[in-house]
């Protein structure tokens with residue numbers, strides 16, 4: 001098994017209640033542990049997800065925040081094997097097109113495992129509902145907040161799945177029009193994620209794309225500024241310390 005990530009060790013040691021509204025230290029540490037050990041998973045070990053667990057995960061997703069409380073997400077559970085096979089083909093088609101679009105990195109990309117659509121115990125499709133234009137609160141200048149809200153729901157599911165010991169992979173390699181057609185979505189609805197969910201033999205100790213040297217997590221100091229874009233943050237100590 002991979003060793004405990006540094007971020008989890010430090011949380012376990014440093015957790016301290018700073019307000020009387022905080023969870024107990026071990027509960028707080030569990031939240032940070034789920035965040036640190038959540039991984040995008042593409043290797044699954046078969047098995048099943050018990051219905052009561054799947055329901056808990058979907059309830060966690062549905063508790064996500066949403067702009068104007070619009071709850072734009074819709075979840076479709078794929079239980080039809082032939083339909084899953086069709087979705088697999090749609091993803092594989094896009095995988096090849098993506099590789100071509102990458103140019104120089106085409107071969108490198110084709111060596112990566114970028115989904116577990118056929119291997120995961122469960123396949124869920126997450127879509128934006130139709131009729132979103134009626135929701136203006138928080139979206140008049142930023143209409144994409146519907147997608148942001150749906151991503152929050154997916155992240156809830158992802159973290160809860162990690163806590164339940166289940167892996168999840170977010171797949172966005174597909175033609176949305178084709179997925180919408182396959183799943184009988186109404187005009188205006190838009191699929192945004194295929195979620196591969198299920199038991200895994202082990203969780204990657206670090207992002208798989210980092211392990212495969214595709215990309216690395218950027219140091220926090222390079223994405224965190226004081227007041228003005230590009231101005232290094234002050235007063236938080238060594239922000240890149242693990």
Ligand SMILES: Cc1cc2nc3c(=O)[nH]c(=O)nc-3n(C[C@H](O)[C@H](O)[C@H](O)COP(=O)(O)O)c2cc1C
Nearest residue numbers: 038039040113114115170171172173206207208209
């Ligand atoms: C919106 C979104 C779409 C993603 N789509 C894919 C995908 O199509 N295929 C894939 O292999 N990973 C996909 N990922 C997973 C990322 O590659 C992964 O989150 C990143 O490499 C960091 O790894 P980690 O999630 O394990 O920390 C997606 C992640 C997000 C947030």
